[in-house]
Amino acid sequence: MVITRLIIEGFKGFKDRFCIEFNESVNIIVGDNEAGKSTILEAINLGLTGLYAGKPVKNNISQYLFNDQLVKEYLDSLTTAARLPPPALFVELHFQKTPDTAFMEGDGNCQKSSSVGVVFKIKFNEDYKAAYEALLKAGDIRTLPIEYYDIEWKGNPPIFNGGDK
Template identity: 35%
Template sequence: MLKKIIIKNYKVFRDFTLELNPGMNVIVGDNDVGKSNLLEAINLALTGRLRGNQIAAELSPFLINLDATRQYIAAMRSRRTAIPPEILIEVYFDDTDDLAALKGTNNSLREAAPGVKVRIAFNDDFLDEYAEYVRDPAQITWVPTEYYQVDWSNFAGSAVTARGVPATASLIDATAIRLQNGADAYL
């Protein structure tokens, strides 16, 4: 069971925490408040994938929260030092013996818990190229995600693969379904 989700700087979420109840949870809300983004973030943390592809192949400035982007751009244009914003998605599991390998304090709360996280942040290997890019702050209109890297790990601090995560997700996006004819609708 998922116990808690923490999302920082991902799409509509600047700093979001959701504690889940044991059993079933129902998420309701108006349009464009983040219900689908929440499910997408959970799927990303559990699978390392976005829209069916590895997240590293899907990196885009549009994944970063708009307020975080605006704050970064304003700081750069005023010639203040600004660290490019990072995305963090953490999924906490119920603390059971079979999840001991995922347990640790390598999470934003420093809480001893089992879980996995995806961190998308600036890659220091690109410091020189990035320094050249930010030399002219007027050209900065988005967060330069081409200088980012993806780290997918458990709370014990070890990198994970889909096989190392005890839960998985299948995100079905009904808005992406394009029916061409009656046979498609039937299928």
């Protein structure tokens, strides 16, 4: 399977949407320390396997997977009238279309275009909105409310979708 594109948003050092295109042969990622080289590899692994640090993320969702600045902005906003929604994490992998990958073709990607690939998200589950609102009213939230988050990991057909943490 040849990865042609990676899109990351809200994952570790990548606050904003980051896209990298890969060629079919050798790809070399070069950058300063703390530039995100390892995070790119972690994002690829996460999107392909659903594992982070060798463990299933669905059982180990952590605030530390999210971009620090996004989490800080979210937590700071909770004391204002302009509250931000809980941040999300997004990894999307696109693959070269071959007979072996054709079953993953669809338009469920961020560009809504026909492509072969997978999408991995950790995001707030709207089913918990009432409980979340009660938590906000109680105040004093100091960490990301990950107990209200779910994982969505989709290809065509879906790989995993749900919150059975």
